[in-house]
Amino acid sequence: SAMQSFARDVKIFAPYSIYKGKAALSADPRLPTFRKLESGGYRVERRGVILLTFWPAIGERKYDWDKRKVFALSATEVGSLISLASKDSCEFFHDPSMLSSNAGQVRKSLSIKAHADGSGYFISLSVVNNILKTNDRFVVPVTSAEFAVMRTAFTFALPHIMGWDQYTNQLPHGGNQS
Amino acid sequence: SAMQSFARDVKIFAPYSIYKGKAALSADPRLPTFRKLESGGYRVERRGVILLTFWPAIGERKYDWDKRKVFALSATEVGSLISLASKDSCEFFHDPSMLSSNAGQVRKSLSIKAHADGSGYFISLSVVNNILKTNDRFVVPVTSAEFAVMRTAFTFALPHIMGWDQYTNQLPHGGNQS
């Protein structure tokens, strides 16, 4: 059916973006891909993530999107973030070249640190690239209200990036089934 | 397809309304609008909100809808409200003419104040209009049970006003796709 094939390819852009003094941060979900099995079923092929994008301020209310760096939160990292207590902190490390010959050359770390007074968090991304000899660091202060949006939206998105939204009862609601 | 075009324009009216002695308060979500991109994707054009409407009592069980004033909660303000602890308070300020030549002439403030005993909240809207020389103020006491409904319904609605409900896996469930 042409309509459904079309629907599968529609790209949605609805990031949650936070603009602060030195950098901006946006979050949006990337859904898993499914592989069709010979049995007719579908298996998750690549897990979904929530993609965090950081890009630097280069003047008043001006930000440079070309200098963005990303960090892709796995389901388990999302679980860590949404269950963070108001005074807790957590840190994740990624090596985008893991298992390749460049393993260890690029190190990304994302840290979420609570303000001492519980009024919010610092979310920081550090990217050290030994090949390009670059070292990028972004820090975005996030208020409790903004973090509550992230927590709620990530909790909503988690079953979708896991593919669990596909486990949905499909009654033969209409038509002439026997 | 005519059916789907039609569906997009259907307006739904399902406000959650609370009628109290001096005023009534209702809440309902307003979804974002999307703009179709040349690439075929869709980008959020105008963010959704949860619209709070206040209107005054003018007699026993009689309320004057014509005197209503509204306050449109952004995603981040919704995040603040749904994460409010049982003894906390918060306040938001809006200038509906911001960035126009009337900036600063109309000031709206919404305040949510917990009762000292944790039994509920006062939700108040104040609208000061220097052009019309008007000053409206509404106060609606909200019980914990009513606030729990708002918290649950707003938590449900938040991903929708952000447009995140559109990030949904679309398996080719039926038909004759290859």
Add this chain to the structure above:
Amino acid sequence: SAMQSFARDVKIFAPYSIYKGKAALSADPRLPTFRKLESGGYRVERRGVILLTFWPAIGERKYDWDKRKVFALSATEVGSLISLASKDSCEFFHDPSMLSSNAGQVRKSLSIKAHADGSGYFISLSVVNNILKTNDRFVVPVTSAEFAVMRTAFTFALPHIMGWDQYTNQLPHGGNQS
């Protein structure tokens, strides 16, 4: 379209039922009805509820469905139940004949009382009918695990009984729209 008209009328029976020594209790949502407006939109006509049904045990593992009594929880009563702390209690009163000439003749009360040790709740329904001279009382002890199911399922159902699940973004996902 015949298919969709049909779909609207499909009745679903998926109660959550708890069978205990003296009575059984089941819960299931009843959705709101909508009225079509001349503008083409839809307005909630009758609010949805979560229906609690109690029926008595009449022997070992035998229960008498014909002697059932119901209590229809409004959205706000559901809000009260799902926000109940583990040692709290609440009670609701209904008069099914309110505003009729039989007002006050039938009194229903539903009470939810926490066990002192936080291990669960007693959920009780009392129905006093002065016309039929009957007085029914059901008490069902509910464990914390069973109450957690009710809390989770009621939280899921609340936006549906309010009609908020109809506020859903409808992108023109497929077809040949311009």
Add this chain to the structure above:
Amino acid sequence: SAMQSFARDVKIFAPYSIYKGKAALSADPRLPTFRKLESGGYRVERRGVILLTFWPAIGERKYDWDKRKVFALSATEVGSLISLASKDSCEFFHDPSMLSSNAGQVRKSLSIKAHADGSGYFISLSVVNNILKTNDRFVVPVTSAEFAVMRTAFTFALPHIMGWDQYTNQLPHGGNQS
């Protein structure tokens, strides 16, 4: 309608899997089945579950799927798990041959024990089979982040395994209904 009949039978494989030193654990929901009533409605016939599968490690990063054992969590057991406080524990017992002549011959127990420091849980499955004279035991340490994923995904799935996702408002969104 052929399309919808097809859709009902699509199998989805999107387990949440945790690989640890001695065993792996995966979770995925199994939806209820519905029976069509003569009235045209649908009643839940077999309740859904969340299926936990354990299988042993047989070397570094190698696991033996053929030696897997399963434990099917009922809605109420899911309620127990998702409401577990960070220092609590719980245990469930199943007899897969209950009500048959083999009753009592196979005993399964699933236990969830919090680490003393609140940093996670041990999830263990023990299967004692008196007929085959086998005794299997799996222990999987689960971090708080992994448990948060399970809690969030199970909370999402619970209304689906109960069949409550079928109570969904079906407005005549399109077409030419009168």
